[in-house]
Amino acid sequence: MKYIFTKSTLLAIFLPCFACLQEPGTDIWIPEHSAVDISVTSDIGTAINSFEQSEKEIYTFDADDHIVVEAFVISSDEAGNFYKTLVVQDQPENPTHGLELKIDRRSYYSKYNLGRKLFLKLAGLSMQKENGKYVIGYLSGGSLVDIPVSLLDKFIIRSLETVEIIPLNISLEEVTKSMMNIFVALDQIQFIRQDLGKSFAAEAYDRYNGMRIVEQCDNLARSYLFTSTYANFRSNLLPGKKFDLNAVMSSDYYSRKINLILNSPEDLKQSEEERCDPVFFECPEGVENEKKDIIFYENFDELKSTKDIDKIGWQNVNKNFGNGRFRKRSADENGFLQISAYDSNEYVMEVWLVSPVIELDKSRDEYLTFDIRTTFEEGTLLTVWFSTDDTDDINKASWHQLDIKIPVGSRDGSNKEFTGTNSFQLDCLEGSIRLAFKYTGSDPGASTTYDLDNILILGDTSSN
Structure with a gap:
């Protein structure tokens, strides 16, 4: 496993206290300055099995159950394409399961950065399945809501380790709902030619998000690329040539479509090769x-x-x-x-x-x-x-x-x-x-x- 020590990690080790100023409306974070002493008792796959076996629409992990799972952050809200949604998977490479965490915190990337190893204490939290995704949140009034900011440190324990996330290389015909909340890589992709000249999510008809069709060059299989209308790259024009991309596999709440979500426009790497449109x-x-x-x-x-x-x-x-x-x-x-x-x-x-x-x-x-x-x-x-x-x-x-x-x-x-x-x-x-x-x-x-x-x-x- 490859470990990456960030500036914030080094400061946390050598300084007794360090405060990061956040944007208005977010709490001030004081990072840990010592290693986390916590024992992992289960894994994400087992937690999902507990939910499935319960046959309940919303399953709450018993408050007396000391279930702790290891997770790695694969989403980032730094570019504005995620909002109060923290996505984690069970391994930094070759993952098998992922979770979406509903958290009441903006600009979470400064604390739960991409690749950060976390420990999730699930006792007292609840899980439900939304459009193929397993979602963790806080139960309130019979509904799953964001975990309150005051309780985040109780349920989400941040380790001092940041690792490299190796995307799971797939092709579109291999996609299944079991890949929800997994960081994936797709090669030799292009936007359909009917969408060339459009932006990621700044067209007049884009409400809340832009859904642009991408197609795979070898067989023209298609999927959606999702971009929030609040993303800082929403007005960027779609690239006209072929590209490779790394993205979080997810599904849209409203349309229930499987889609791909970029953490950053840098995760879309355009090649110099011409398009693969038919002659x-x-x-x-x-x-x-x-x-x-x-x-x-x-x-x-x-x-x-x-x-x-x-x-x-x-x-x-x-x-x-x-x-x-x-x-x-x-x-x-x-x-x-x-x-x-x-x-x-x-x-x-x-x-x-x-x-x-x-x-x-x-x-x-x-x-x-x-x-x-x-x-x-x-x-x-x-x-x-x-x-x-x-x-x-x-x-x-x-x-x-x-x-x-x-x-x-x-x-x-x-x-x-x-x-x-x-x-x-x-x-x-x-x-x-x-x-x-x-x-x-x-x-x-x-x-x-x-x-x-x-x-x-x-x-x-x-x-x-």
């Missing part, structure tokens, strides 16, 4: 032709159930073998397909809807349109592709992405009308193709809902 396929500018014959059309009105999607020649494939699929839906006697990651329990949900073979040899000047309705907008998660490989195995086909603009929808389910997409020219393609609609969502995470209808390819068949 879009585009036909050269074609000649507009008023002759419009239907080459391919599907409105899904004949479907009686989701199972019928396969019967009419479409493939409906979850690449990660989950249960999420495009589903048959209808409203006002109109049939359509719907896709959403909401309530799927799939943190990386990738679903492909692949068309039957479409022949383009007998036409020219073809273009594609379709109707879409986007609701519960949490970022653009739907893309459109094509393949010229005549195969029923989507993993063996060569896919090319089309630069089709998916309409942005409402934050709720209020918009009732479908919107047509831009017309996309296909006239430079020959032979047979398959279209594919790819959805990459997450639960909990970005789970925008799409309703898909009236897939149409028009062209001129007069000269064939």
Whole structure:
């Protein structure tokens, strides 16, 4: 284990008393000047098991139970991105469990700094589970509240040791709720291109926090980066290139989405490498032709159930073998397909809807349109592709992405009308193709809902 002695630690050793002035509204801290003599009797994992075994919504550790656990600080409120929330984990490296402590103290970083080893006396404190996170606080009036500042030194014992926290290196498809309150590292990440030019959390629509979608370069799996509107870097523009980041894995109280929280903007390390955006396929500018014959059309009105999607020649494939699929839906006697990651329990949900073979040899000047309705907008998660490989195995086909603009929808389910997409020219393609609609969502995470209808390819068949 690597130990780091800070200035405050050295002062605490050599001076009998030292007072750190805090911002207005915080207490003055007088640090310890001698080693802590305390025995660890349990660990965070065992404390969590006690809560789970109780089967109570809020479990209070018995006041006579001398349970003391060791913990290491992994959050910092110095940049304003945490507020009265102290996050700790059980080990400085390769952690297995973490806790969120509700404390009535601002600017806690000056006392409980990143990497500080703490001893938590849990007797008299209470635990509950919020959106996958285990939270420790003080029980008052049947609710979990911040531990009063006057009681912090009773329950949270600060050692003289500060250690290096080694983030747990993960990929997004490995994320589970067991990683809540753990310090993690993600490599080769980028913000989605639709968000480039935006700030971390200073847009007009950002209330309380900014939620920006990040995607992983190797498979474009996505998650959220959370930034408080009180963070001192909220107005910084999002980096345009790829980056690596270290962050606390957490979940949002209001949206219940798994997210990543930076301690500091320095924990996001931008590389000089270019972005990993897909190369879009585009036909050269074609000649507009008023002759419009239907080459391919599907409105899904004949479907009686989701199972019928396969019967009419479409493939409906979850690449990660989950249960999420495009589903048959209808409203006002109109049939359509719907896709959403909401309530799927799939943190990386990738679903492909692949068309039957479409022949383009007998036409020219073809273009594609379709109707879409986007609701519960949490970022653009739907893309459109094509393949010229005549195969029923989507993993063996060569896919090319089309630069089709998916309409942005409402934050709720209020918009009732479908919107047509831009017309996309296909006239430079020959032979047979398959279209594919790819959805990459997450639960909990970005789970925008799409309703898909009236897939149409028009062209001129007069000269064939």
